[in-house]
Amino acid sequence: MTTLVQEQDDHDEHHAIPTGIKRWLYTTNHKDIGTLYLWFAFIMFLIGGAMAMVIRAELFQPGLQIVEPHFFNQMTTVHGLIMVFGAVMPAFTGLANWMIPLMIGAPDMALPRMNNLSFWILPFAFLILLMSLFMEGGGPAFGWTFYAPLSTTYSGDSTALFVFSVHIMGISSIMGAINVIVTIWNMRAPGMTWMKMPLFVWTWFITAFLLIAVMPVLAGVVTMVLTDKFFGTSFFDAAGGGDPVMFQHIFWFFGHPEVYIMILPAFGVISAIVPTFSRKKLFGYSSMVYATASIALLSFVVWAHHMFTTGMPVFGELFFMYCTMLISVPTGVKVFNWVATMWRGSISYEVPMLFAIAFIILFTIGGFSGLMLAITPADFQYHDTYFVVAHFHYVLVTGAIFSIIAGTYYWLPKWTGVMYDVTLARAHFWCSLISVNLLFFPMHFVGLAGMPRRIPDYSIQFADFNQWISIGGFAFGLSQLIFLALLIKACRKKGKPVDTQVWEGAEGLEWQVPSPAPYHTFDKPPEIK
Amino acid sequence: MSNHSDKYYVPAQSPWPIVGAFSLFLIALGAGTTVAKIHQSGDPGWGKIVLIIGIISVLLMMFGWFRDQVKESMSGMYNAQLGRSYRQGMIWFIFSEVMFFCAFFGALFYARILSVPWLGGADNNAMTHEVLWPAFEVIWPLIKTPDGTETTAMGWGGLPLINTLILLASSVTLHYAHVGLEKNKRTQLTLLLAATVAFGCVFLGLQVLEYMHAYQDMDLKLDSGIYGNTFYLLTGFHGMHVTMGTLFLIVMLLRVMKGHFSPDNHFAFQAASWYWHFVDVVWLGLFIFVYII
Numbered sequence: 001m002t003t004l005v006q007e008q009d010d011h012d013e014h015h016a017i018p019t020g021i022k023r024w025l026y027t028t029n030h031k032d033i034g035t036l037y038l039w040f041a042f043i044m045f046l047i048g049g050a051m052a053m054v055i056r057a058e059l060f061q062p063g064l065q066i067v068e069p070h071f072f073n074q075m076t077t078v079h080g081l082i083m084v085f086g087a088v089m090p091a092f093t094g095l096a097n098w099m100i101p102l103m104i105g106a107p108d109m110a111l112p113r114m115n116n117l118s119f120w121i122l123p124f125a126f127l128i129l130l131m132s133l134f135m136e137g138g139g140p141a142f143g144w145t146f147y148a149p150l151s152t153t154y155s156g157d158s159t160a161l162f163v164f165s166v167h168i169m170g171i172s173s174i175m176g177a178i179n180v181i182v183t184i185w186n187m188r189a190p191g192m193t194w195m196k197m198p199l200f201v202w203t204w205f206i207t208a209f210l211l212i213a214v215m216p217v218l219a220g221v222v223t224m225v226l227t228d229k230f231f232g233t234s235f236f237d238a239a240g241g242g243d244p245v246m247f248q249h250i251f252w253f254f255g256h257p258e259v260y261i262m263i264l265p266a267f268g269v270i271s272a273i274v275p276t277f278s279r280k281k282l283f284g285y286s287s288m289v290y291a292t293a294s295i296a297l298l299s300f301v302v303w304a305h306h307m308f309t310t311g312m313p314v315f316g317e318l319f320f321m322y323c324t325m326l327i328s329v330p331t332g333v334k335v336f337n338w339v340a341t342m343w344r345g346s347i348s349y350e351v352p353m354l355f356a357i358a359f360i361i362l363f364t365i366g367g368f369s370g371l372m373l374a375i376t377p378a379d380f381q382y383h384d385t386y387f388v389v390a391h392f393h394y395v396l397v398t399g400a401i402f403s404i405i406a407g408t409y410y411w412l413p414k415w416t417g418v419m420y421d422v423t424l425a426r427a428h429f430w431c432s433l434i435s436v437n438l439l440f441f442p443m444h445f446v447g448l449a450g451m452p453r454r455i456p457d458y459s460i461q462f463a464d465f466n467q468w469i470s471i472g473g474f475a476f477g478l479s480q481l482i483f484l485a486l487l488i489k490a491c492r493k494k495g496k497p498v499d500t501q502v503w504e505g506a507e508g509l510e511w512q513v514p515s516p517a518p519y520h521t522f523d524k525p526p527e528i529k
Numbered sequence: 530m531s532n533h534s535d536k537y538y539v540p541a542q543s544p545w546p547i548v549g550a551f552s553l554f555l556i557a558l559g560a561g562t563t564v565a566k567i568h569q570s571g572d573p574g575w576g577k578i579v580l581i582i583g584i585i586s587v588l589l590m591m592f593g594w595f596r597d598q599v600k601e602s603m604s605g606m607y608n609a610q611l612g613r614s615y616r617q618g619m620i621w622f623i624f625s626e627v628m629f630f631c632a633f634f635g636a637l638f639y640a641r642i643l644s645v646p647w648l649g650g651a652d653n654n655a656m657t658h659e660v661l662w663p664a665f666e667v668i669w670p671l672i673k674t675p676d677g678t679e680t681t682a683m684g685w686g687g688l689p690l691i692n693t694l695i696l697l698a699s700s701v702t703l704h705y706a707h708v709g710l711e712k713n714k715r716t717q718l719t720l721l722l723a724a725t726v727a728f729g730c731v732f733l734g735l736q737v738l739e740y741m742h743a744y745q746d747m748d749l750k751l752d753s754g755i756y757g758n759t760f761y762l763l764t765g766f767h768g769m770h771v772t773m774g775t776l777f778l779i780v781m782l783l784r785v786m787k788g789h790f791s792p793d794n795h796f797a798f799q800a801a802s803w804y805w806h807f808v809d810v811v812w813l814g815l816f817i818f819v820y821i822i
Binding site for chain 1: 536539541542544545550551553554558560562563564565566567569594610617618622625626628629632633636639643644647648652661696746751752756758762
């Protein structure tokens with residue numbers, strides 16, 4: 001494998017790297033497309049974050065002061081949609097684009113032109129979604145889950161734009177997922193057998209199957225919303241023989257695998273970082289693979305745990321409760337393996353490792369609150385309170401987003417060829433860590449005390465906690481500007497050049513190509529021993 | 530980049546993806562605006578124009594993109610590995626289409642097995658029935674909805690049965706066209722492929738007749754309650770897929786007549802054939818669960 005670096009120089013047959021705007025518009029290069037995805041996700045993260053700031057500003061005090069309730073509803077809705085479909089999913093797709101071909105020794109993604117199409121759909125889709133906010137009557141205001149009849153009988157006309165923008169987002173995700181599956185299935189270098197693949201590749205492979213299985217279902221359910229609202233059908237209207245509860249079943253059949261779509265790649269990132277900085281092999285590699293697959297399979301039979309209070313036969317409630325709890329077994333396997341990897345390792349606390357450790361602890365907190373929510377009788381108390389908000393922000397912000405940040409710090413030197421500003425990075429970590437807990441931890445308390453989610457006003461007894469939460473929110477938002485500054489600096493290649501290996505304990509093909517990674521890598525497949 | 534058929538072909542820059550993304554933007558924006566504006570004032574306004582431009586440009590994009598690909602394929606730039614990529618990509622695309630239909634079949638089964646019986650008081654819903662619509666009677670097809678909209682059920686004999694036979698026959702002709710291609714019997718290939726296209730067109734024509742009959746004579750409309758909803762969305766989306774499949778096959782027919790494809794290099798034909806068989810299988814599901822049972 002030491003011959004790899006020489007082989008990289010042998011790419012004179014390629015055209016020169018294109019320049020200017022055409023490079024980005026016409027690109028077929030997985031690294032370019034990965035970069036586009038990552039920047040797009042970060043910009044959407046800031047936009048969605050700004051909406052969260054509006055929400056927290058309004059909730060700083062009880063009573064209505066800053067925004068109208070209808071606008072508040074639009075903010076909670078579009079914040080959710082942007083963070084799920086515009087920030088977390090594209091960020092992971094960006095990491096997949098950059099890293100999967102490097103990790104499996106492929107020259108590019110399997111279908112490079114379709115890859116570019118999947119990316120460029122996204123900015124347009126979100127342009128439509130954001131434009132709908134300025135329509136007469138406002139944008140979507142029914143929550144990111146768009147439950148009927150809120151999204152049918154009681155929604156504005158901009159729902160049509162919402163529906164079609166979700167349609168094209170779905171097209172983008174499906175094409176991206178097909179590309180990932182085909183790349184991994186068909187493009188591995190000789191010797192890269194299934195059980196030698198890095199876990200990031202494995203987790204994305206499984207995630208891609210979830211995507212192609214459930215994104216079409218989302219397309220179906222938004223279509224039914226469209227026809228119910230505009231064409232007189234009654235899928236979600238009992239008067240015509242339908243049922244609003246049916247909306248929730250179809251939506252969550254998509255929605256629950258969707259939350260694993262947002263967390264499985266995170267497991268892959270953490271499984272790459274922890275061994276590197278513990279200077280040990282990952283503990284229990286094959287159990288990690290099987291755990292990921294089990295989580296993915298179980299994710300199809302737990303959807304109704306989002307609907308315990310909606311009403312379903314008792315047998316259904318029990319079935320979904322037990323299946324949900326079963327998921328904590330493979331998830332526990334994963335957390336155990338990460339901890340066991342660190343056990344007696346020579347740990348060093350570089351920034352990616354800091355975020356990875358924070359991930360393990362804070363994601364586990366989110367996992368435990370999820371277990372509480374899975375208990376049907378208890379859920380009747382927690383449902384639709386801030387406890388739920390605390391739960392899913394622990395798994396999505398300190399889970400998914402922290403792992404994306406960790407992965408960015410881990411691979412950024414490989415992408416840019418320079419070490420980022422470590423002082424800024426550490427500042428970013430500590431500011432984020434403290435503020436994110438100030439932001440989300442007290443939500444558990446106000447939630448257990450009964451503060452409902454998605455309401456712009458609250459009872460006076462929640463005022464103190466909400467002020468702390470809002471302060472945490474603003475601080476977390478501002479902390480991300482440190483990250484922005486750091487990224488701009490790194491992309492302008494300000495920093496100490498790094499060598500091929502970058503991190504002392506890192507293993508894998510991506511650490512055998514030069515830093516920055518050349519525009520074209522693995523023209524000839526590497527040999528894997 | 531030539532003479533490397535042993536190497537995986539990574540295309541150079543291409544304008545088509547961004548054209549495609551922009552066309553989809555126009556379609557989504559145009560369709561959304563059209564629907565919203567018709568709902569507001571009955572007039573689609575500029576939305577319709579944007580939608581039409583979007584559809585035209587997406588067709589142009591596909592034409593340009595596939596033309597590039599045909600050229601690359603014909604000049605031998607593709608190796609066996611790339612062929613596998615395309616095949617796997619097509620298989621998973623079809624799988625995603627299957628899941629799309631699953632959503633609507635799911636709605637159909639939910640209505641039949643759960644929501645309609647519940648409205649009639651099944652399980653522990655006696656009070657629902659008593660309080661909401663005590664006169665409601667559970668029957669399927671639901672020809673009278675709880676709020677009193679009446680319609681007629683579509684039988685399975687006549688046009689639907691003929692259409693089923695046509696689609697089944699078309700799958701057989703397409704299969705033997707494929708066999709002809711693999712054995713390099715070009716006449717068999719051309720004639721049977723042409724027959725398949727003809728079957729597809731006849732199917733679509735009969736489907737239009739069936740819709741007209743349903744709307745004009747049977748009072749079975751899109752908004753006729755959950756039976757009409759599932760009937761039209763399932764058969765309608767299936768019809769859209771048959772339309773796409775027929776267009777796909779027409780393009781294949783034109784390419785066959787130009788002498789494209791060889792016994793061991795015909796991904797596009799294979800993909801069209803898989804797509805057509807998929808559409809056929811969906812129809813069988815439809816025929817059983819929407820029409821017969």
